[in-house]
Each structure stands twice: as C-alpha cells, then as structure tokens.
Amino acid sequence: MEFRDELNRHLNISSEEIIMILQNIKIINEQEVKEIKSKINRYEDKRRAEEAFYQSLSPVRKFFASRPPSHHQAVEYIVHVKERLKQIDRIKLRIFELDQVIERCKERTFEKEIELSSLMVEEMIKYRESGGLA
Numbered sequence: 001m002e003f004r005d006e007l008n009r010h011l012n013i014s015s016e017e018i019i020m021i022l023q024n025i026k027i028i029n030e031q032e033v034k035e036i037k038s039k040i041n042r043y044e045d046k047r048r049a050e051e052a053f054y055q056s057l058s059p060v061r062k063f064f065a066s067r068p069p070s071h072h073q074a075v076e077y078i079v080h081v082k083e084r085l086k087q088i089d090r091i092k093l094r095i096f097e098l099d100q101v102i103e104r105c106k107e108r109t110f111e112k113e114i115e116l117s118s119l120m121v122e123e124m125i126k127y128r129e130s131g132g133l134a
Contacts, residue, residue: 003121004113005121006118009121025127029091039080
C-alpha cells in the first residue's frame with residue numbers, strides 16, 4: 001500500500017508498519033497528555049498550599065506578608081493551567097486523527113493509495129528516522 005500527503009510525497013511502507021508507527025506515536029502523545037496533567041496538578045497543589053499557609057497567618061502577619069497582586073496570579077494561572085489545557089486539547093485532537101487513520105488503514109487494505117496529512121507524514125518520517133524514540 002502506498003501513502004502520500006497533500007504535497008505528493010510518497011511513503012512506500014506496508015500498512016502493518018504504518019499502523020504500528022501510528023499506534024506508537026499515539027502512545028507517545030498519550031504519555032505527553034499525562035505529563036502535562038501532572039504539571040497542572042503540581043501547580044494547583046502548590047497554589048493550594050500557599051493559600052492555606054497564607055490563611056493560617058495571623059491578621060498582623062497577613063498585613064506584612066508579601067503576596068503577589070491578583071492580576072499576577074491570574075497571569076500565572078493562564079500560563080500554568082489554561083495554556084496547558086489548550087495544549088492537551090490539541091494533542092487529543094491529534095490522537096483522534098491518528099485513530100481515524102489507523103482505522104482507515106485497517107479497513108482499506110485493498111486500496112493502492114491512502115492520502116495522509118503532511119503533518120502526519122512528517123511525524124511518521126521523524127519517528128522512523130529516530131528509530132522509534134520520538
């Protein structure tokens with residue numbers, strides 16, 4: 001079976017090898033989602049601990065405690081949580097696309113050619129060149 005992208009780059013790889021590569025790339029993406037979620041959880045745990053410590057202070061100590069302004073906290077939240085959640089959404093969309101291509105490869109074994117996105121072909125080429133360590 002032959003695979004090509006929008007730029008008419010061709011990959012002459014067996015469909016079994018394509019399926020294996022795509023499944024491995026999917027596993028890598030799922031691991032990345034887990035890592036990002038753990039980073040979000042660590043940040044939220046840190047913020048909760050800081051807030052609990054601040055609330056445990058006496059009113060006099062709270063007055064002298066240096067606390068970042070609320071807009072700084074909002075920017076921190078955007079950077080550490082919202083942007084990472086957007087990144088997770090992009091990766092999940094990528095995983096969905098990989099699942100669709102895997103299903104197409106399994107269903108259409110009789111076809112001579114399947115068109116893939118150029119990003120997917122690039123990712124597969126990188127994966128093969130790195131020896132499966134992408």
